[in-house]
Amino acid sequence: MANELAGKVAVITGGATGIGRGIVELFAEEGARIVVGDVDEAAGTALAAELGDRVRFQRTDVAEREQVGALVDRAISEFGGLHAMVNNAAISGRFVNRFLDDDLADFDRVMHVDVAGTMYGTQFAARHMRENGGGSIVNLSSIASLNPGFAIAIYRAAKAGINNFTRSMAIDLGEYGIRVNAIAPGAVPTKMGSFADPALPPEQSAELERQLDTAWLASQPIKRRGAPRDIANAALFFASDRSTYVTGQVLGVDGGGTAGEMTNRNAMMTSIRDAFYRDLKG
Numbered sequence: 001m002a003n004e005l006a007g008k009v010a011v012i013t014g015g016a017t018g019i020g021r022g023i024v025e026l027f028a029e030e031g032a033r034i035v036v037g038d039v040d041e042a043a044g045t046a047l048a049a050e051l052g053d054r055v056r057f058q059r060t061d062v063a064e065r066e067q068v069g070a071l072v073d074r075a076i077s078e079f080g081g082l083h084a085m086v087n088n089a090a091i092s093g094r095f096v097n098r099f100l101d102d103d104l105a106d107f108d109r110v111m112h113v114d115v116a117g118t119m120y121g122t123q124f125a126a127r128h129m130r131e132n133g134g135g136s137i138v139n140l141s142s143i144a145s146l147n148p149g150f151a152i153a154i155y156r157a158a159k160a161g162i163n164n165f166t167r168s169m170a171i172d173l174g175e176y177g178i179r180v181n182a183i184a185p186g187a188v189p190t191k192m193g194s195f196a197d198p199a200l201p202p203e204q205s206a207e208l209e210r211q212l213d214t215a216w217l218a219s220q221p222i223k224r225r226g227a228p229r230d231i232a233n234a235a236l237f238f239a240s241d242r243s244t245y246v247t248g249q250v251l252g253v254d255g256g257g258t259a260g261e262m263t264n265r266n267a268m269m270t271s272i273r274d275a276f277y278r279d280l281k282g
Contacts, residue, residue: 004240006031009079011072013062013121014089016043018190019140022228023086023235028054030236035075037062038089062089062117063109072124081132084239085125087118088140092155099153107154114158119165122180126173134177138238139166140231141184141250146258147219159184163250170248179247181238186254187216188226219262222255 010027014020016038027034028051037060038044044057056078060071075082091113093106118139129135144152145159166182173180189209200208217223234253237243252258 003031004236004242005084008032008083008239009075009081010034010084010086010239011037011075011082011121011125012086012088013037013060013068013071013117014140015086016040016047016057019185019188019228019231020086020088021047022232023088024055025051026229026232026236027084027239028052030240032084032239033079035071035078037068037071060089061113062087062120063112065116065120068117068120069124072121072128076128082125082128083135084138085121085135086138086140086235086239087121089117090114090140090142090158092152095152097151102153104154110154110158114155115161115165118162122165122169126169126176126178129178130173130176134179136239136243137169137173137178137180138235139180139182141166141182143184143186143252143254143257146184146250146252166250167248174247179238179243181243181247182250183231183234183238184250184252184254184258185231186220186226186252186257188228188231190228217255220255220257221259221262224255226253226255 005027010032012020012024012027012034015024015036017040020038024034024036024047033054035056035058036044036048037058039059039061041059044059048055048057056074058071058074060067062068072082091110093110096102122137125135125137139162141162142159144156145163148156163182166180169180213225216225231253234251238246
């Protein structure tokens, strides 16, 4: 691929680090002009300096509606338009293993950043796109929204809300030529999703992550962790002209983590049955 996004302008929230940074880097490689929004001013400023004149950074807290509007306005005023809006900024809140032990103190902040921030970005971007021939909106969901389970109940609910919102907006905005899709990443090691201690020396941190892989990979058929570039490739597809007939989709980019049950229950039952008959025969 080369210049898939030539002539296009993108806004990417949460783009200073992790998955967001991976999307920024790939979009820049593919010819887009980009405005990055993030609360991490140091990382965002450094990224813009590294990638050159095609990238701008603006400190943005997506939980604040006016700041999201200003971010979109910056892209339009500096680069003359907006063709792709990537609502990536998110927080997970505290990791609590059981819901009954969660004091829900993070509820408001997680919902404001993850859900309201996505809504703000969608609305401001779509208002411009409606009057200028359409465009693509890409929302970042999570495998946690597709696989119900233990822990992070607030985050799971927030990301599930983004899935429904994505599909609703695909219906609402389709007549204006605006496509709205979501990506649900799986086990991608980022600062937000890591159980490692940032105070550890790099080699010890890497070893802890390696050991944690056992838990991450037990639930997916592809036995490797994802990378920001894996998610960025999906975002590129949705933002580019390759997906002009695709909207309202929630794409799991997760090593097969949402494909289905990973336990071979038939093999387990066969083993139990065979053992049972062996015991009967003495």
